[in-house]
Amino acid sequence: MLGHRSRGAIASLFSLLSIGCATTADTAAIRDDAEQMVSRSFSAPEPALLKRLNQDEAQRICSKIDHAPLAQDESAEVVKLARASIKYPPSGKLIGNWRHGEQLAHDGAGDRIQSGRLEKRKENGGLCQNCHALEPGDVNVGNVGPGLTRYGVQRGSSEEAAKYTYEKIYNAWAYVPCSNMPRLGANGHLTPEQIADLVAYLVDPQSPLNAK
């Protein structure tokens, strides 16, 4: 017996054959329809905020349907774009203040749009807790991303570890193209200084994240 998906695929094949359309043309037509619908289905308090709906090149590449694999050149392009996006704090200091980092890591708010208003705060939260286990004993943590408990104990706080960690938060796609992780720095959700504070929270031996 055919699975649900195979039956769906056969049905789409039939509909394609019946209207005599090549698959690629059909895919392009669906994409055009969808993009037109996106452009007329949302509202925002300021027109500039509607630009959030537009995809950049990397997002386009990373929107594979049904977990289809990336082609080699696509991976390379996403990594290239990600590497080019990374900026560092003017101070050059990649390990900041872990106390502020701890607060940011547990903060999931900032920059959302509801009831015709943009959520404006002093700074955006780091969103980390939504997806990652953090300090030992933290219960209210997600598991979409890997656990980060005792991250610094495993990786140390060398310059190399700090640089990798900074870049991973700034633009995760530089290391794993199209991973689920938001490109928090490249997208402007967090500032370079905020990211350095998160790096400190992750790698500093004093940080509660690295407590026994």
Place this chain on the structure above:
Amino acid sequence: MSSVRRWLAAFAVAALPCCLAAQTGPDGLALARKMLAEDNPGELWIDRGKDLFFQKRGPRNESLERCDFGLGPGKLEGASVRLPRYFADTDRVQDLESRLLTCMLELQGFKREDLAKTAISPALSNGSDIEALALYVTSRSNGMKMNVTLDHPREREMYEVGRYLFHRRAGQTDFACVTCHGEPDKRIRLQDLVNMTDQKEIQEVVGSWPAYRGSHGVVRTMQWRLSDCFWQMRLPELAYGSDVSIALTTYLHRQGNGAVVHVPGFKR
């Protein structure tokens, strides 16, 4: 229900899963949901929706008895399991809620802006008319199986668009629907995420909306569920009854075909 009791109920519901979770882990959450679902306050919204459906209302002082949800005017049994579907009179594929809007505009003479603005009610409020109506109409298909057919080319197109949109990453979080809803056993903080790529999990979802949401103290609909996701994704606000919302609903409902409708569902 008095407003004091409603507040108390909402707080009890909001507090219970966290306390049980602290004691017993994720199984505690499942248990709390089951306990609460057996006494679902959302049932009250069904009667309210029924009253609203048959009352003469709006500038034209009409009821919704002539509203056609796809099986003919006023035929509600089994209508929601076929939605979204193509409607020739509007030349659109419509979900239940956008179809309700059409009928409230065309039959009763309400204004679109007024309805769209109030369709999704504030938390801990009395809820909106559309929320109650959507629940009432869906409840007339309780016990029936979801059966979105995609026979019309426009329905097939909406399904394909919905599938594309489900995977479309955008905004400052780089999220698509599939980012959070594409793998089993995932959570955002303590909140379980439905894996929409698993037929059994998606069936539990599509058969359970509209649902009473305990922490909000109101009945929520699919339109609300989708708009809440876009809010967390930091994208602009999804317009009520928009094509994007209908395309995603078409995709999800079709993927959940075979699900038995049992509303109101119960959510934390």
